[in-house]
Amino acid sequence: MKLKQLNYIFVFLLAFLCMGCKKSEGLETSLTDSASNKLKNFGKTSVASAGSENAAPSQYLTFTFANDAILKMHKVKVTQSANSSYFSVLIYDGAYAGIQQTSDIAYGTPNVLISSMWDPSTAGNVLATASYIAPNTISSRFGGEGDGVKTINPYRWTVNVWYNMVLRSWKENNKLYIATFIQNLSDNKWFHTATLTIPERSNFLGKNIDAFLENWEGFQYDGRYVRKAFFKDAWNLTEGNQWEKHSSRAFSANANDLYRNGIYDRAFNAGYDANEDAYFMEHGGNVTPSAAFGSGRTLDLPVQTNQGSAPIITTGTISSVSASYNSGSVTVNWVVDQTKSPQFSSKVEILNAAGAVVNTVNYNLPEKRSAIIPLALANGNYTARVTITDIFNQVSTAVVGAFTTNPTPIANGTYKLVNLATGKSLDNNGVTTNGSGVRLYTTKVSNNQKWVITFVNGYYRISCLSAAGKSLDSSNNTADGSAVVQYSDNSGTNQQWSLVSTGDGYYHIINRTNGKYLDSVNGTTNGSLVKFWSLTSGSSKQKWSIVTP
Incomplete structure (x- = not known):
């Protein structure tokens, strides 16, 4: 036929x-x-x-x-x-x-x-x-x-x-x-x-x-x-x-x-x-x-002239890590750089505040980007550390994401968010359009500096009182130095935040999607944009006080 x-x-x-x-x-x-x-x-x-x-x-x-x-x-x-x-x-x-x-x-x-x-x-x-x-x-x-x-x-x-x-x-x-x-x-x-x-x-x-x-x-x-x-x-x-x-x-x-x-x-x-x-x-x-x-x-056929003795390859790279704790389980999510060698296996470690590893899990699954780890933890501050091995057997640099086991360290309410490094408050500058950046301004009595914080399903929504229906959003930005913006309320992880105590009266504010921290970077003047940055241990630029207005 x-x-x-x-x-x-x-x-x-x-x-x-x-x-x-x-x-x-x-x-x-x-x-x-x-x-x-x-x-x-x-x-x-x-x-x-x-x-x-x-x-x-x-x-x-x-x-x-x-x-x-x-x-x-x-x-x-x-x-x-x-x-x-x-x-x-x-x-x-x-x-x-x-x-x-x-x-x-x-x-x-x-x-x-x-x-x-x-x-x-x-x-x-x-x-x-x-x-x-x-x-x-x-x-x-x-x-x-x-x-x-x-x-x-x-x-x-x-x-x-x-x-x-x-x-x-x-x-x-x-x-x-x-x-x-x-x-x-x-x-x-x-x-x-x-x-x-x-x-x-x-x-x-x-x-x-x-x-x-x-x-x-x-x-x-x-x-x-x-x-x-x-x-x-x-x-x-x-x-x-x-x-x-x-x-x-x-x-x-x-x-x-x-x-x-x-x-x-x-x-x-x-x-x-x-x-x-x-x-x-x-x-x-x-x-x-x-x-x-x-x-x-x-x-x-002849030998390929310029093949070399080994291929030129990149090493697998993790872009970000986020973690949370709820009902006796740690949920860890990570993002890998698609332009670097693909993930083959992954190792997820949970560390306590002293830096000691309290749990480790390993996966041989190239597609895996999240883990739910049953683990009873006392109240306190912890870190999830993720390392991947790429398909060429090269090991990445580890990337961490902080989380706390205290389920509601901040009660629902309206607060000011004051940066430790600058002494200035988070301010939306009165702008209500989608994609507008948030800035630092001298603390004052203004709805532009009043933020409604609401705890939902293990994460916080943070919304400015002067921008009804808008919330802080990562807008899928993942790079260090990228913008923190406002966007219409939705159920996406871009608008979900962890507030993790640093143990000295301040908090890290961490986006769930990219695992990055709100950072004043080098901005000290009024109107300086607040940006995302990877965890910088001990940096006052990433520490915020959460105070009643």
């Missing part, structure tokens, strides 16, 4: 690779036995029933490594694409991940991100599952000759942009977890699309990395369209935490696929581009093989 145009069924994306062909030696040795056998089975079924097409030839880059990897990394840049295009960036032991352009409008964009895994044994009910999917990522089963779990995210990748794809694996509770990440190198932001899970096996991700270019449907979006992509910086990270480069590289285009490729059977090319310091694959249109191919369809 003719293959249907089911762009979202990932398993068919690899099926065409082996339709009726004898794969090159490099391809055979690059795949695990299970993956290779699945592809062979696909080919046997297809060759018996396929109709003629004019699809551009399927192509492979194979990178050979010496050792099994806990992490694999590879970069891709697509320069020409069309519907029915699959650019697989990381094919590994029993699974694959990459980017795709599809005519299917169900995802809201043609340019999607995929990560999928075959079942170890569907017949034996040993199944691959998705233990985590990001918001907007869709997970479902795929079937046919080879069954498993697939995930699709409407990532909206674009041509002429480099993307860095990473797989990070770990073993826990007799399972193997494999998380898929992608980084847009134009803004350096990382995204974790899914974590796939199978029962624990002897290896992690396997040795080799394969990349794949496919025009999976050869009727409407066929070989007349040129598709081209560059690939570079293929790395393995071993269980011993050593970076490993590929020892050899090879390209192959499917052979004996004339019935499917039709007039585009020799419309393929590959090589190394010195200007990009990258390997490329292209097919379709007027593409022809370079002279290096002769009459063949395989090519050995």
